[in-house]
Amino acid sequence: xxxxxxxxxxxxxxxxxxxxxxxxxxxxxxxxxxxxxxxxxxxxxxxxxxxxxxxxxxxxxxxxxxxxxxxxxxxxxxxxxxxxxxxxxxxxxxxxxxxxxxxxxxxxxxxxxxxxxxxxxxxxxxxxxxxxxxxxxx
Amino acid sequence: xxxxxxxxxxxxxxxxxxxxxxxxxxxxxxxxxxxxxxxxxxxxxxxxxxxxxxxxxxxxxxxxxxxxxxxxxxxxxxxxxxxxxxxxxxxxxxxxxxxxxxxxxxxxxxxxxxxxxxxxxxxxxxxxxxxxxxxxxxxxxxxxxxxx
Numbered sequence: 001x002x003x004x005x006x007x008x009x010x011x012x013x014x015x016x017x018x019x020x021x022x023x024x025x026x027x028x029x030x031x032x033x034x035x036x037x038x039x040x041x042x043x044x045x046x047x048x049x050x051x052x053x054x055x056x057x058x059x060x061x062x063x064x065x066x067x068x069x070x071x072x073x074x075x076x077x078x079x080x081x082x083x084x085x086x087x088x089x090x091x092x093x094x095x096x097x098x099x100x101x102x103x104x105x106x107x108x109x110x111x112x113x114x115x116x117x118x119x120x121x122x123x124x125x126x127x128x129x130x131x132x133x134x135x136x137x138x
Numbered sequence: 139x140x141x142x143x144x145x146x147x148x149x150x151x152x153x154x155x156x157x158x159x160x161x162x163x164x165x166x167x168x169x170x171x172x173x174x175x176x177x178x179x180x181x182x183x184x185x186x187x188x189x190x191x192x193x194x195x196x197x198x199x200x201x202x203x204x205x206x207x208x209x210x211x212x213x214x215x216x217x218x219x220x221x222x223x224x225x226x227x228x229x230x231x232x233x234x235x236x237x238x239x240x241x242x243x244x245x246x247x248x249x250x251x252x253x254x255x256x257x258x259x260x261x262x263x264x265x266x267x268x269x270x271x272x273x274x275x276x277x278x279x280x281x282x283x284x285x286x
Contacts, residue, residue, distance in 0.1 A: 022272065025265060025268060025269055025272075026269060026272070028265065029265065029266065029269040034262070052261045052262055052264075052265050053245065053261055055261075055264075055265060056236045056239060056240070056261040056264050056265065057236065057239065057240035057261075058240075060232060060233055060236040060264060060268070061233060061234075061236035061237040061239070061240040062237075063233050066268070089203065090203060090204065090206045093199050093200070093203035093204035094204035094205075096199060096200075096204070097196075097199060097200035097204040098204075102196075118195055118196065118199045119171075119172075119177075119195060121199060121203060122168050122171070122172070122195055122198055122199060122203070123168075123172055125168070125203050125209060126165065126168050126169060126172065126209070129165060129209060129210060
C-alpha cells in the first residue's frame, strides 16, 4: 500500500496569517476538523499548521491569553511534507513518528494534493488485512 | 475574554472509554478505534496489583506500522502505556490540565474523584470546552457569534 492510494483531496481549513489562537480554535471547531493551516504572508513565507495539540500544549498550558497570542506562535512551521507518491505506508508512519506530527502535507511536484493523517494510515493498513471473524474473536 | 475560568469538572467526559484486553492484537485495537471513533482504548488489569494501561493511535502508528511489524502479530500489551496519567482534583484550572498533558506528553488523562473513576479528558475536550466558553461569553454580550 502506497501513499498514492490513501491521499484524500480535501481542501484544508485556512486562517489568515495574523489570526489569533482563538480564531484557529473557532475555525477548527466549526469546520469539525482537528487542524487548520495558517496562511503565509507572501510567496517567500512558509505555511504553518495548528493542531489541537498545539493549542492545548503551547497556548493553554502556558497560560497565554488565546485571544491575543498569534496562531503562528504555536504553529508548526514550515510543514512536514513529502513528495514521493510511491512511498510505502510504513515510511509515512515512520516519518510521522520521527517528526512527532500527525499530519503530513503531500505534494506531487508543485501541486498540493492534501494532508494525510495518522488515522488514514491506520485505516489503510487495516484494509490490507480484511476482517477474519475467527482470528478477531479468538 | 480569559479561558482560565474553566475547571476540569467543566470539560471532563464522564462516560467510559472502550476497553480492550491486553492479549488482543494491535489489529483488533485499530479496528475498535475506527469503529468507535475513539482514539484511546483502556486496557483493564487482570489483578488488583497491576496498573491499568491505555493504547492510542499514536502507539499503533509509531510502534507497529512505522517499525514495519505486522498488525496481526503484535499484542496490545507490547505497545500499551501504563500506568495511566491521572488527575484527582476536579476543580483544577484547565491551564494546569493542559500543562499536565504537555508535561507527560500524553493526549488523554484519566480523572478520579476521591478514588473512584470519574471520567477522562483529552485535548479535544479542552478545545470544545474553550470554544463553548467563548461562545457563551459572546452570547452574553448580546453579540451573535461570528466565526473568522
